[in-house]
Amino acid sequence: DAKTTQPNSMESNEEEPVHLPCNHSTISGTDYIHWYRQLPSQGPEYVIHGLTSNVNNRMASLAIAEDRKSSTLILHRATLRDAAVYYCILREVGAAGNKLTFGGGTRVLVKP
Amino acid sequence: GAGVSQTPSNKVTEKGKYVELRCDPISGHTALYWYRQSLGQGPEFLIYFQGTGAADDSGLPNDRFFAVRPEGSVSTLKIQRTERGDSAVYLCASSPRLAGGTDTQYFGPGTRLTVL
Numbered sequence: 001d002a003k004t005t006q007p008n009s010m011e012s013n014e015e016e017p018v019h020l021p022c023n024h025s026t027i028s029g030t031d032y033i034h035w036y037r038q039l040p041s042q043g044p045e046y047v048i049h050g051l052t053s054n055v056n057n058r059m060a061s062l063a064i065a066e067d068r069k070s071s072t073l074i075l076h077r078a079t080l081r082d083a084a085v086y087y088c089i090l091r092e093v094g095a096a097g098n099k100l101t102f103g104g105g106t107r108v109l110v111k112p
Numbered sequence: 113g114a115g116v117s118q119t120p121s122n123k124v125t126e127k128g129k130y131v132e133l134r135c136d137p138i139s140g141h142t143a144l145y146w147y148r149q150s151l152g153q154g155p156e157f158l159i160y161f162q163g164t165g166a167a168d169d170s171g172l173p174n175d176r177f178f179a180v181r182p183e184g185s186v187s188t189l190k191i192q193r194t195e196r197g198d199s200a201v202y203l204c205a206s207s208p209r210l211a212g213g214t215d216t217q218y219f220g221p222g223t224r225l226t227v228l
Binding site: 045102 | 153157212214215217218222
């Protein structure tokens with residue numbers, strides 16, 4: 001399985017943007033890049049995913065490098081509610097991609 | 113609408129006992145997944161179902177773990193002869209269908225299992 005590398009933790013101030021990097025140098029051409037986050041004492045929740053092009057939704061933006069070996073999740077204005085562990089996950093096309101393979105993620109601390 | 117629910121929210125048992133953990137997926141979701149999360153780590157895949165059948169059980173750690181989904185909706189994860197190392201949060205997720213890496217999985221809050 002292709003692996004991802006993320007910083008263990010990041011800090012941000014409330015209402016400032018947060019840029020969460022993810023390295024995935026062994027990504028294959030058909031792997032999707034997914035992001036989930038896990039708030040304290042809750043199950044993970046989906047944030048965003050993409051393949052090649054940058055993606056935006058109401059929660060965040062996903063910027064994917066042209067060579068696809070890295071990506072960045074962008075939270076445009078961090079709130080206290082965004083304090084969570086953020087997981088970058090590669091998912092293959094086909095049956096092997098049905099399960100999520102979580103790494104250690106990045107713990108985001110938002111300071112008021 | 114209602115999300116994924118899991119019962120009980122907490123379960124304390126003694127070493128060697130049998131436990132059952134229940135998952136109610138989102139109505140209409142045909143795919144159901146079980147994960148396990150140890151303290152300070154990311155969730156680890158155990159098994160997933162498409163309908164009533166276990167499509168991939170490669171993550172089950174040993175034969176003490178078993179899961180069923182007899183009617184294609186509710187699922188039960190069963191652990192026999194529990195060990196202290198089984199202590200973890202057991203997470204259930206569902207998705208509308210298996211979509212080979214493009215679907216969204218919706219997680220429940222988990223069941224925290226403590227084996228004394």
